[in-house]
Amino acid sequence: MIGLCGSSLKELLVLRGKREENMRNSIVDRLLVAMPTATDYELYIFCMREANSACEYFKPQDTRLSQQGVEVMQVVSRCVRAELLTCTTS
Numbered sequence: 001m002i003g004l005c006g007s008s009l010k011e012l013l014v015l016r017g018k019r020e021e022n023m024r025n026s027i028v029d030r031l032l033v034a035m036p037t038a039t040d041y042e043l044y045i046f047c048m049r050e051a052n053s054a055c056e057y058f059k060p061q062d063t064r065l066s067q068q069g070v071e072v073m074q075v076v077s078r079c080v081r082a083e084l085l086t087c088t089t090s
Contacts, residue, residue, distance in 0.1 A: 015060035
């Protein structure tokens with residue numbers, strides 16, 4: 001997993017969400033106005049903290065990972081943990 005992290009983590013954090021029109025709701029609209037420069041990852045995390053649902057619009061997607069049955073957020077979580085462990089043991 002560490003080989004996948006590092007610069008790849010930066011790439012994952014800027015992936016676009018599904019952004020399908022039928023997923024829009026008042027929470028999505030409010031966040032798009034309030035945080036116009038945020039990445040979809042940042043909007044997804046903020047949305048989950050605030051609303052705890054209705055956030056699929058922002059959930060980062062990657063076809064390569066999806067084809068392997070892996071979600072982007074799983075990889076992000078593992079990479080962040082790996083980086084934190086590396087920082088604390090260095």
